[in-house]
Amino acid sequence: MLALTAPGPGAAYEVVTVVDGGAVAGTLKFVGTPPKLDPIPVNKNRDVCGETHPSEALVLGPDHGVKGGVVLIEGVTRGKAGGGDVILDNRKCLFIAHVTALSRGDRAHVKNSDTVLHNTHGFLGRTTVFNLALPNKGQVIDITRRLSKPGVVHVLCDAHTHMSAWILVHDSPYVAVTDERGAFRITDVPPGTYKVTMWHAGFRPKGADKDGRPVYDEPRTITKEVTIAPRAVATVEFELR
Numbered sequence: 001m002l003a004l005t006a007p008g009p010g011a012a013y014e015v016v017t018v019v020d021g022g023a024v025a026g027t028l029k030f031v032g033t034p035p036k037l038d039p040i041p042v043n044k045n046r047d048v049c050g051e052t053h054p055s056e057a058l059v060l061g062p063d064h065g066v067k068g069g070v071v072l073i074e075g076v077t078r079g080k081a082g083g084g085d086v087i088l089d090n091r092k093c094l095f096i097a098h099v100t101a102l103s104r105g106d107r108a109h110v111k112n113s114d115t116v117l118h119n120t121h122g123f124l125g126r127t128t129v130f131n132l133a134l135p136n137k138g139q140v141i142d143i144t145r146r147l148s149k150p151g152v153v154h155v156l157c158d159a160h161t162h163m164s165a166w167i168l169v170h171d172s173p174y175v176a177v178t179d180e181r182g183a184f185r186i187t188d189v190p191p192g193t194y195k196v197t198m199w200h201a202g203f204r205p206k207g208a209d210k211d212g213r214p215v216y217d218e219p220r221t222i223t224k225e226v227t228i229a230p231r232a233v234a235t236v237e238f239e240l241r
């Protein structure tokens, strides 16, 4: 399991000036033969949303770099400021982005850029943390306070079974999502030795749920111990297979 546990009393994150910070950078690569993922049928509003959408469960780029993995440095209680501002957009009947990471307290919104109703429903485990009908194009709702607990939030659209996304809420700003090449970089890290964890949502098809949503296998995590020296870049490579 991902160690995205809530800090105990007195362990709140403290923003400080990071002196001689280092960085951790690397890539997430897929090894082996990737599964063939079927396109997902659209159940509603096909005139706007189309007939099918490609699965985003495993998105590979050049050299099998994996997009949409999340890399977190664990246990940083003092460090750089967060202050991200994330928008989870319902656009062309997809969640943009499929995977988002932020630090607890960062601003976050959901938006509808389409002319159809989307209902954006976020689950932390089995608990609903937001459930928002977005009937109007251009509508934006603030979810900052709904994301106050660290953890993995699975986002579904109650109107469209092909739509899903992930929001990882970390307990510090030391978190990044891998890009289309599978690359990540986390900067301004106080020098030290840390556990660095890669999370991926899982990608092997496991059928469908009662509503017809595709189900994939459990999220994957890989944790490595990494020493980050002052003003240096520690390289970490992760493999998904």
Ligand SMILES: [Cu+2]
Residues within 6 Å of the ligand: 090, 093, 117, 118, 119, 157, 158, 159, 160, 163
């Ligand atoms: Cu929708």
